[in-house]
Amino acid sequence: MIQMNGQLVISAIVLGLSMSGVYFLLTVGLSLCYGLMRMISLDQFFYYALGAYLVYTITAATGSFWLGALGAMLVTLVVAFAVERLIIKRVYSKPVMFSMILTFGVNLMGVGLIKYIWGLTPKPVASPIGGSVNILGTSVPGYRVFVIFLAVVVYLAVQYFLNKTILGTAIRAGIDDAEKVEALGINISRLFTVTFILSSVLSALAGVIHAPFVMVSPEMGMSITAFAFMVVIIGGLGSIKGTMVSALIVGQVVSLGALIWAPLAEMAPFLVMIIILLIKPTGLYGSKLMTR
Amino acid sequence: MDRSNLVEVRNLNAAYGQSNVLFDINLAIKPNERVAIVGRNGAGKTTLLKCMASLLTPTNGSVVFDGKELVGKRSYEVARMGLKYIDQDKHVFLDLTVRENLELSSYATGDYDWDKVFKHFPKLKILIDRKGAFLSGGERQMLMIGRAILGDPKVLLIDEPTEGLAPSIVDDLVTTFHELSKDCAILTVGQNLSFVSRVAERIYAMKEGKLVAEITDEAEIKNNSYSHYL
Amino acid sequence: MKRFLSSWTLIFVVFILLYLMKGILPAAFLTEVVIFSIYAMGCSFLIGCLGLTSFGQPAFLAFGAYGAGVYLYYFGTNSYMAILVGILVSLLLNMLVGTFLVRLSSSYFTLCNQAFCVVTFFMFQKALVKWTFGDNGLLLISRMEPTPVIDLTSPSGIYLFSFIVAILVWLFFNYLMKKSVFGATCLCVKNNEQKLRFLGYKTFNIKWLAFVIANTVAGLAGALYTVYFCMVNANIANVIGAADVVAISMLGGAGTLFGPLVGSFLFIGLKDIVSRFISHWEVLVGFLLIVVMLAGEKGIVGSLEAYLEKRKNKKSQLQPALTKEGGL
Numbered sequence: 001m002i003q004m005n006g007q008l009v010i011s012a013i014v015l016g017l018s019m020s021g022v023y024f025l026l027t028v029g030l031s032l033c034y035g036l037m038r039m040i041s042l043d044q045f046f047y048y049a050l051g052a053y054l055v056y057t058i059t060a061a062t063g064s065f066w067l068g069a070l071g072a073m074l075v076t077l078v079v080a081f082a083v084e085r086l087i088i089k090r091v092y093s094k095p096v097m098f099s100m101i102l103t104f105g106v107n108l109m110g111v112g113l114i115k116y117i118w119g120l121t122p123k124p125v126a127s128p129i130g131g132s133v134n135i136l137g138t139s140v141p142g143y144r145v146f147v148i149f150l151a152v153v154v155y156l157a158v159q160y161f162l163n164k165t166i167l168g169t170a171i172r173a174g175i176d177d178a179e180k181v182e183a184l185g186i187n188i189s190r191l192f193t194v195t196f197i198l199s200s201v202l203s204a205l206a207g208v209i210h211a212p213f214v215m216v217s218p219e220m221g222m223s224i225t226a227f228a229f230m231v232v233i234i235g236g237l238g239s240i241k242g243t244m245v246s247a248l249i250v251g252q253v254v255s256l257g258a259l260i261w262a263p264l265a266e267m268a269p270f271l272v273m274i275i276i277l278l279i280k281p282t283g284l285y286g287s288k289l290m291t292r
Numbered sequence: 293m294d295r296s297n298l299v300e301v302r303n304l305n306a307a308y309g310q311s312n313v314l315f316d317i318n319l320a321i322k323p324n325e326r327v328a329i330v331g332r333n334g335a336g337k338t339t340l341l342k343c344m345a346s347l348l349t350p351t352n353g354s355v356v357f358d359g360k361e362l363v364g365k366r367s368y369e370v371a372r373m374g375l376k377y378i379d380q381d382k383h384v385f386l387d388l389t390v391r392e393n394l395e396l397s398s399y400a401t402g403d404y405d406w407d408k409v410f411k412h413f414p415k416l417k418i419l420i421d422r423k424g425a426f427l428s429g430g431e432r433q434m435l436m437i438g439r440a441i442l443g444d445p446k447v448l449l450i451d452e453p454t455e456g457l458a459p460s461i462v463d464d465l466v467t468t469f470h471e472l473s474k475d476c477a478i479l480t481v482g483q484n485l486s487f488v489s490r491v492a493e494r495i496y497a498m499k500e501g502k503l504v505a506e507i508t509d510e511a512e513i514k515n516n517s518y519s520h521y522l
Numbered sequence: 523m524k525r526f527l528s529s530w531t532l533i534f535v536v537f538i539l540l541y542l543m544k545g546i547l548p549a550a551f552l553t554e555v556v557i558f559s560i561y562a563m564g565c566s567f568l569i570g571c572l573g574l575t576s577f578g579q580p581a582f583l584a585f586g587a588y589g590a591g592v593y594l595y596y597f598g599t600n601s602y603m604a605i606l607v608g609i610l611v612s613l614l615l616n617m618l619v620g621t622f623l624v625r626l627s628s629s630y631f632t633l634c635n636q637a638f639c640v641v642t643f644f645m646f647q648k649a650l651v652k653w654t655f656g657d658n659g660l661l662l663i664s665r666m667e668p669t670p671v672i673d674l675t676s677p678s679g680i681y682l683f684s685f686i687v688a689i690l691v692w693l694f695f696n697y698l699m700k701k702s703v704f705g706a707t708c709l710c711v712k713n714n715e716q717k718l719r720f721l722g723y724k725t726f727n728i729k730w731l732a733f734v735i736a737n738t739v740a741g742l743a744g745a746l747y748t749v750y751f752c753m754v755n756a757n758i759a760n761v762i763g764a765a766d767v768v769a770i771s772m773l774g775g776a777g778t779l780f781g782p783l784v785g786s787f788l789f790i791g792l793k794d795i796v797s798r799f800i801s802h803w804e805v806l807v808g809f810l811l812i813v814v815m816l817a818g819e820k821g822i823v824g825s826l827e828a829y830l831e832k833r834k835n836k837k838s839q840l841q842p843a844l845t846k847e848g849g850l
Contacts (some may be wrong), residue, residue, distance in 0.1 A: 263648065
C-alpha cells in the first residue's frame with residue numbers, strides 16, 4: 001500500500017481527469033454511431049490508432065505537433081469517408097451483431113495496414129506543452145491540464161452542435177426515429193455519413209492527444225478497447241451525458257486505483273462494470289434516447 | 293393513365309417475407325380529394341400507405357404520382373416531391389421541441405412559412421417550446437400534420453388519425469381535414485367509420501389485402517351501409 | 523443412399539478422409555486444423571445458434587490450456603489426466619463466469635466478453651506470473667510421459683487422438699444442434715427471446731447452459747493445444763486471437779455443422795500460404811471478415827446449405843401458406 005499523501009492524490013485525480021478526456025473523445029463516437037445508426041462501430045479504434053500514428057509522422061516531418069494534430073484529423077476524415085461509402089453504408093439496416101463483426105474486420109485490416117506502413121516498433125510522440133502547473137500545491141504536467149481543457153471544449157462543442165444546429169437536431173431526431181426523419185424529406189444517409197465522419201474524427205483526436213502519454217504502437221487500439229467498452233457499458237450507449245459521466249468515473253477509478261495497487265488500474269474498471277451491470281444490465285444511462 | 297388523377301396505384305402487391313399482404317391493389321386519388329380506406333385490423337391498410345410513400349417496397353406494381361413513378365425511390369425523395377405520410381403511432385420526436393420539429397421540416401422542404409401551420413393549429417404556437425415528450429395525444433397529432441404541410445404537399449397519407457383521441461379532438465380533426473383539402477388531397481385510413489363518414493368524399497373498403505368495394509354515393513357514405521363489405 | 527449420407531455417417535466419412543490425408547498434407551497442419559475447428563465449433567455454436575457473438579473466446583481457450591498446463595507442470599505427467607483437468611477447470615470457471623456474462627443483452631455481452639478477455643490475458647501474463655511465467659510460459663516437454671493406448675506425447679498419437687476427440691465433439695453437436703429440443707430452444711432464443719420468455723421458458727438458464735457447453739468445448743481445445751505444443755504461454759489468451767476464431771466461424775458458416783471445419787481448414791491454410799508473402803496476417807483476416815459479412819454473413823457451408831434448401835423447396839412445389847382467396 002502506498003502512503004496516500006495529498007500531493008499524490010491530487011496528481012492522480014488530474015491524471016484521471018485527463019484519461020477521462022481521452023476516453024470521452026473515443027467513446028462519444030461509439031455512442032453517436034449506435035444512437036443514430038444502431039451500429040457498434042468497432043473501427044473507431046482504428047481511427048484512434050491512425051490519429052496517433054499520423055500525428056507522429058506529421059510532427060516528425062514538420063516539427064509542429066499542432067500541424068500534426070490537424071493533419072491527423074483531416075486524413076482520418078478522408079479515410080472514414082471512404083470506409084463509410086464503400087463498406088459501412090451497405091449494412092445500415094442489418095442487426096447490430098452484423099455491424100460489430102464487420103467493423104471488427106475493418107479495425108483488424110486497419111491495424112494490419114498500420115503495421116505494414118509504420119512497422120512494429122513503438123513510436124514516441126513528444127508532448128507539445130512542457131512545463132508544469134501548480135494545482136492546490138501539487139505540480140502537475142501542463143499538458144495533462146491542457147487535455148482536460150480540450151475535452152471540456154469538445155464536450156461543449158458537441159452539445160452545441162447537437163442542440164443548436166439544424167444538423168444536430170436532425171441527428172437527435174434520427175436517434176429517436178430515423179425512418180420518420182426520412183419521411184419528412186431529409187436524406188438520412190447523408191446524416192449517417194456526417195455522423196460517422198464526426199465520430200471518426202473525434203476518435204482520431206483521442207489518439208492524437210493520447211499519443212504523448214503512451215508509446216504509439218499497433219496494439220494501442222486493442223489496449224484501450226477494454227476501457228472504452230467499460231465507459232460505454234457503464235454510461236449506456238446513446239447518451240452523451242452518460243458517456244461523459246461514465247468517462248469521468250472510469251478515469252478516476254483507473255488513476256486512484258493505481259495508487260492503491262498498481263494492477264488495479266487494469267482491473268478496476270472491469271470490477272466496476274460487473275457491479276453496475278449486476279444492478280442494472282443496461283448500464284447507468286442505458287436508454288436509446290439521446291439526452292442532453 | 294387517367295390524366296386527371298393525382299395519384300394512381302396499379303396492381304400493387306406486397307409481402308412480408310413469404311406472407312403476402314396486398315393483392316393487386318388499384319386505386320386513384322384526384323387533386324384536393326378526400327378519400328378514405330376502411331378495413332379491419334390487419335387488412336393491410338398501413339402496408340398500402342407505406343408502399344405508396346416508399347417506406348416499404350412492394351413486390352410488384354406501380355405508384356404514379358403527378359406523372360412520376362414512385363416505386364424504387366427513397367422515401368425522402370417522395371416526401372420532397374409532395375407526397376407525405378403521417379404515421380399512426382403519433383410519434384413526434386420526443387427530445388425535440390415543437391419549434392425544432394417544425395424547423396426540421398422546414399429544413400427538408402425549404403418552406404419557412406409557419407403561419408400556414410398555425411392557421412390550422414393555433415395551439416402549436418403556444419406550445420412552440422414544449423418538448424414532444426410532453427405533448428398530449430391530440431397535440432402530437434396536430435404537430436405531425438402541421439410539420440407535414442410545410443412544403444405545400446399535394447397529397448397527405450394519414451394513417452389512423454383518430455386512434456386514441458378524445459371525441460372533441462376528433463371533431464376538430466374533421467374541420468381540419470376539410471380545411472386542409474383546400475390545399476391538398478388527403479388519403480386517410482382507419483376503422484373509425486363515423487369519422488370517415490364525416491370526412492370522406494369517396495371510400496374504398498379493404499378486406500384481407502384486397503380492395504373489395506368503392507363507394508362514391510354520398511348517402512351510402514353517410515349511413516355507413518358499406519360496412520358489410522368488411 | 524440417403525441413409526448413407528445422413529449426418530452421422532457424414533461426420534465419420536469426413537474425418538476419416540481428412541485423417542488419411544496425412545500423406546498429402548503435413549500432419550502438423552492437419553492437427554492444428556482439427557484442434558482449431560473444435561475451438562471454433564464452440565464459437566460458431568454461440569454465434570449461429572444463440573446469436574451471441576463473443577470477441578473474448580481466447581479467455582476460454584486459455585482456461586483449458588492453463589488447466590492442462592498447470593497440471594502437467596506442477597502435479598502430474600499423464601496427458602490424459604491433463605486434458606481432463608483442463609476440461610474440468612474450464613467447466614467450473616465457465617459456470618461461474620457465465621452467470622455474470624449471460625445476463626447481458628447481446629451487444630453488451632460481446633463488449634464485456636472482450637473486456638473479460640483483456641483482463642484474463644492480463645491475469646495470465648502479469649498478475650499470476652509467479653505460477654504461469656507470463657509470456658515465457660510453462661515448458662512441458664520434460665514433464666510429460668508417454669501414455670498408454672495412444673501415446674499423446676508422440677506426434678502421430680496426438681494426431682489420432684485429436685481426430686477421435688473431434689469426431690466425438692461433432693457427434694455431440696450434431697445431436698445438440700439438429701436433433702435435440704435444447705438446440706431448437708437455442709434457435710428460439712436467437713430469434714425472439716422475449717417471446718420465448720412469455721411462453722414461460724427461463725431463457726437465462728438456456729443461454730447459460732449453451733455458454734458453458736460452448737466454452738468448455740473451447741477449453742477442451744485449449745487442453746489439446748497444450749498437450750500438442752507441449753507448452754502454454756500467456757499469448758494464448760491474447761484478445762487478438764479472438765479475431766481468428768470469429769473469422770473462422772463466420773467464414774465457414776456460423777451455426778452449421780461443418781462450418782468450423784471448413785473455415786478452419788481454409789483459414790489456417792490461407793494463413794500459412796499468405797504469411798510467406800505478407801507478414802501481417804491481420805489484413806487478410808480483416809479483409810475476409812469484411813467480405814464474408816458483405817456477402818451475406820452465411821459463410822461457405824451456410825450458403826451451400828441455403829442453396830440446397832432452395833433447390834429442395836422448388837422441387838416439392840411448396841404451396842404458399844396463403845391462397846389468393848383466403849388472404850390473411
